[in-house]
Amino acid sequence: MRLGIAGLGTVGAGLVRLLEKHRERLQTATGKTLNVTAVSARDRNKDRGIDISAAKWFDDPVALASSDDIDVFVELVGGEDGPAHDAVAAALAAGKHVVTANKALLAKHGVELASIAEDKGVSLAYEAAVAGGIPVIKTLREALAGNEVSRVYGILNGTCNYILTKMQEEGLPFEDVLEEAQDLGYAEADPTFDIGGHDAAHKLSLLTSIAFDTQVAFDQIHLEGIESISPADIEAADELGYRIKLLGVAVRTETGIDQRVHPAMVAKHSAIAEVSGVTNCVAIDGDFVGNLLLVGPGAGAEATASAVMSDIRDVACYGLTGAPFVTPAWSLAPYQRATLGQHTGAYYIRLSVYDRPGAMAAIATRMAEQEVSLESIVQRRPKHQLPGTGVRPELGSPTSVVLITHETTEAAIRAALEAIEKDGKIAHPPQMIRIEQLR
Ligand SMILES: NC(=O)c1ccc[n+]([C@@H]2O[C@H](COP(=O)([O-])OP(=O)(O)OC[C@H]3O[C@@H](n4cnc5c(N)ncnc54)[C@H](OP(=O)(O)O)[C@@H]3O)[C@@H](O)[C@H]2O)c1
Numbered sequence: 001m002r003l004g005i006a007g008l009g010t011v012g013a014g015l016v017r018l019l020e021k022h023r024e025r026l027q028t029a030t031g032k033t034l035n036v037t038a039v040s041a042r043d044r045n046k047d048r049g050i051d052i053s054a055a056k057w058f059d060d061p062v063a064l065a066s067s068d069d070i071d072v073f074v075e076l077v078g079g080e081d082g083p084a085h086d087a088v089a090a091a092l093a094a095g096k097h098v099v100t101a102n103k104a105l106l107a108k109h110g111v112e113l114a115s116i117a118e119d120k121g122v123s124l125a126y127e128a129a130v131a132g133g134i135p136v137i138k139t140l141r142e143a144l145a146g147n148e149v150s151r152v153y154g155i156l157n158g159t160c161n162y163i164l165t166k167m168q169e170e171g172l173p174f175e176d177v178l179e180e181a182q183d184l185g186y187a188e189a190d191p192t193f194d195i196g197g198h199d200a201a202h203k204l205s206l207l208t209s210i211a212f213d214t215q216v217a218f219d220q221i222h223l224e225g226i227e228s229i230s231p232a233d234i235e236a237a238d239e240l241g242y243r244i245k246l247l248g249v250a251v252r253t254e255t256g257i258d259q260r261v262h263p264a265m266v267a268k269h270s271a272i273a274e275v276s277g278v279t280n281c282v283a284i285d286g287d288f289v290g291n292l293l294l295v296g297p298g299a300g301a302e303a304t305a306s307a308v309m310s311d312i313r314d315v316a317c318y319g320l321t322g323a324p325f326v327t328p329a330w331s332l333a334p335y336q337r338a339t340l341g342q343h344t345g346a347y348y349i350r351l352s353v354y355d356r357p358g359a360m361a362a363i364a365t366r367m368a369e370q371e372v373s374l375e376s377i378v379q380r381r382p383k384h385q386l387p388g389t390g391v392r393p394e395l396g397s398p399t400s401v402v403l404i405t406h407e408t409t410e411a412a413i414r415a416a417l418e419a420i421e422k423d424g425k426i427a428h429p430p431q432m433i434r435i436e437q438l439r
Helices: 010-030 061-065 082-093 103-120 136-143 158-170 174-183 198-212 231-240 301-318 359-369 410-423
Strands: 002-006 035-040 056-058 072-075 097-100 149-155 242-253 256-267 279-286 290-297 344-354 374-380 398-405 431-436
Touching (some): 002 061, 002 082, 010 035, 010 301, 035 061, 061 082, 072 082, 072 301, 082 097, 082 103, 097 103, 103 198, 136 290, 149 198, 158 231, 158 279, 198 242, 198 256, 231 242, 231 344, 231 398, 242 431, 344 359, 410 431
Parallel strands (some): 002 035, 002 072, 256 431
Antiparallel strands (some): 149 242, 149 279, 242 256, 344 431, 374 398
16 A cells, blocks of 8 residues: 655654554554655655655645555645645545544535545545544544444643643743743644644534534634633632633533533543643543543654554555545534523632622622522632731722632623623623533
């Protein structure tokens, strides 16, 4: 089987190294010779620490994709449009199997590309596109085929999980940890894509499609990043028995599918709270299997190459590996978004309240108007103002108040917070974090 690899960066070079190390075993297992016969990248002269001298070089990945020199096109360039899209479309149109790690491409063009693959009777495989080395696509497609999935959720971005873990362990502010993550190479120079939740949302949109047989609907995901999480939130969460995680959650509800990516509080004793640093995890609730949690490396040259190789192995063994989104593209249901504000659960709210008589009573009234009942209200003074320090806050200066609600709807919480803001009793916009009940 002749492999054409476009993109020889972190993942592409990792794949070549993996193949060098395990070629013999893989060839015996698949009954095929596995050779990289053509490659493409931008800079032909770059030292990549791999031997690609036997492969034909293409400056243009689109030309490589449809070339007669290859049987399988492996797209590891990246990007939702441009050369990655054009090359994958060209390879499929030319009747070649495609293996890709590109979640951005599939989140935007997945159904269109799946239709071409199905028309041409070839595979479009993308295990590496979701949660790197964790075999979650295979698990959903194959191992859980006999289940109706009601919920899929997880920690889908290692950069965010690293930052939140460090903030929790070292009490540092978001900006400092982000800088450290950039120095260590865990965060990009422009980190907005990761910390704003877009990367996690790309992955979630693919999981949702496979889990619920719907068209990919990345633009329908409710998205909040981790930029607003402060050490005060991390500290309060810790005292209340929670950890803060950036979660991607997709749940089937009566009105449609609720897809969201946002910071959430999870109980310290839950398995997901234990997933720290750059590690990812995906949990799946199936009607016959129950709750499943897969944990592992979500990125990196080796883990991602491992996932790419599993797709190449499947193509080598079976040729056509089935419809890319399990259900044929024509029969994927249009995505129906759950009614806005319907989400129910408990909430953590942190308010910066002006320390004036009547302020707390006004806040409690606004909550009561929306029938939000409170489990606890805690006034939190900064460390330098704690009793015993002799420092008293000035009357009228803002003081931090943390509220934990009983179960309520998101619509009720939002209405109450809007009214509280309008009343002028708080110095900054409120912080609101959902508390997720997870195993
Ligand atoms: N890195 C990870 O841990 C990881 C994990 C999961 C999924 N992925 C996905 O895997 C894909 C590749 O990621 P990566 O981290 O390996 O990226 P990368 O290190 O930036 O590598 C990208 C490669 O594409 C080549 N390239 C860029 N534009 C090109 C063009 N117009 N024509 C030909 N080649 C071009 C680059 O060539 P030069 O080397 O010559 O510049 C480079 O070799 C992305 O879709 C990413 O989302 C990555």
